[in-house]
Amino acid sequence: MRKSSWLIATALVPFLIASATASPANLDVKLKPHQSNGHVDYVDVSMTLENPQAKPGSVLVHMPLVVASIPTQRYDGTALSARDSKGPLDLSIKDDTPTPFLTYRNWQLSHATEGDVTISYRAVPRAVDSNTRNGPLFDLREEAGGLNGAGFTFIAPPVVCQEPYNIHLKWDLSSMPAGSRGIWSLGEGDASVVRPAELLATSFYFAGPVKSYPEKSDSRFHMYWLNEPPFDAKDAAGMISRLFDFTSHFFHDDKDDYRVFIRKNPYKYGGGTALARSFLFAYGNAKAPTAEDLKSLIGHEMVHNWPMLAGDHADTSWYTEGSAEYYSALLAFRAGLFTPEEFLKNINKKISDYYQNPVQSLSNRDAEQIYWKDARAGHVPYGRGFFYLANVNTKIREKSKGARSLDDIVVPLSDRSRNGEEIGVEDWLKAITAELGEGARTEYVDMVAGKPLASLPNMFGPCFKSVAISEYQQDLGFDVLAYMGKPRIVKGLVTSSEAASAGLKDGDLVVEGKDVSEPSFHYDEPITIKVLRDGKELSFTFMPRGRTVTGYQWVRDKTVPDAQCKL
DSSP, X not given: OOOOTTSOOOSOGGGGOOOOOSSOOEEEEEEEEEEETTEEEEEEEEEEESOOOOOTTOEEEEEEEEXXXXXXXXXXXXXXXXXXXXXXXXXXXXXXXXXXXXXXXXXXESSOOOSOEEEEEEEOOOOOOTTOOOOOTTSOXXXXXXXXXXXXXXXXXXOSOOSOEEEEEEEXXXXXXXXXXXXXXXXXXXXXXXXXXXXXXXXXXXXXSOEEEOSOTTOSEEEEESSOOSSOHHHHHHHHHHHHHHHHHHTTOOSSOEEEEEEEOSSSOOEEEEETTEEEEEEOSSOOOOHHHHHHHHHHHHHTTSOOOOSOXXXXXXXXXHHHHHHHHHHHHHTTSSOHHHHHXXXXXXXXXXXXXXXTTSOHXXXXXXXXXXXXXXXXXHHHHHHHHHHHHHHHHHHTTTSOOTHHXXXXXXXXXXXXXXXXXXXXXXXXXXXHOTHHHHHHHHHHHTOOOOOOTTTTOTTEEEEEEEEEXXXXXXXXXXXXXSSOBOOSOOTTSHHHHHTOOTTOEEEEOOOTTSTTOOTTSOEEEEEEETTEEEEEEEOOEEEEEEEEEEEEOTTSOGGGOOO
């Protein structure tokens, strides 16, 4: 399992912050999953809003039609209904203009409401099989007699009020086998929290014959699964629990719980997605994830709970993803969960991804336009953010002679965000210019524009040194979007590419070929593409790589003792 652009960094964790409200209105939510013949076939959802006093034309509830390529329940026609104290409400559906990440459907009121309002709908698990295309782990699924998924794809939260609600979530498991459990990101069983309603969408849900670790209820860390995974779940949970304790303490968060959920995919790909105080990771039917995979994958998603910037995804993903990349490696190393050799392997992969990515020169805004279509663009904020933050850390350490570091910016910004303050790009710029002067603002602008980032000596401390190497850029040799489009064709073929040398031609109709957006796709392995040309089926095998570039890798400096391998 490897981390990919599907590991979504959501800018949704601020929804967890409850603002000061004298007396929040009640929002009662009931989830009633139903099992038939050993499988969950639907879940009934009902939500009762306490006297919203909604006006005509206002939006009662909303939900996305698609979330980062994953289809949602949609609730077409009259699948979603509402009623107030006087009876059924007349709702009209209005869809927003599509965006690359979220396109919302809104249910508008034709009349003012009176008294409490109850919204009802039935969600059906998405059918998936060995041919399902991988993506973020948002969809509602049946698994091993249970149910799991993110609220994004099956819960339509109320938007008629933007203030926090007193949310009461209740599981009705009367239509499930004895011993079934209901869990969401913020707790097991019935739970009450004061939070904005959007929290219901940005949470994970698990129900059925769920297994878990640890047994004791007073732990802050919990891990859940339905199918028995192809690794020791309890050993993995113990390791992840230690990483969580270290990471949450580093970010001054020693109070709230954290939950990890495990899903089995019926296809060979895995991945992971973080939401509110929780993370769902999946394994496929190919290779089981190793302990090192899990440390890297879950460490990345865990960090997403803290460093964040408010604002548009195109403007902030470099920080959200970059800080998760940087601190997931760094904190596992500091906690002793990464050996120096494991740490080197981890950071070298991130650095190599940066140099090998041929679209790394796109601006943040341009990369966003094809973020969900071209996996290489989806990787831009990961590699760019990691490299940029590592550089900033090096410069702060050198200027302060080791007295200060990137930690002294990121942790205070995280504290302010967790305490309810909206932290944006300008707050970042104020912090780095205070440390490094106005030149830091210019360097930030250059990073956003896609200008190459320099590899600084001593970037990862005295224990490691960099060496220059030649690397191939990731490149099919023709237009990726045309190859992944409908119909799939070869277009924009580069005459000097390995694809052209193998015999591919512009206009070839692709009938079979690897999905280059899948997280398991490697540009350093041969790819075979079958095409239809002049009525004949032809097959071509080549290395999907372009020109050579100079990159850097870090190696262990054997003259420096392990005791000095500190960052």
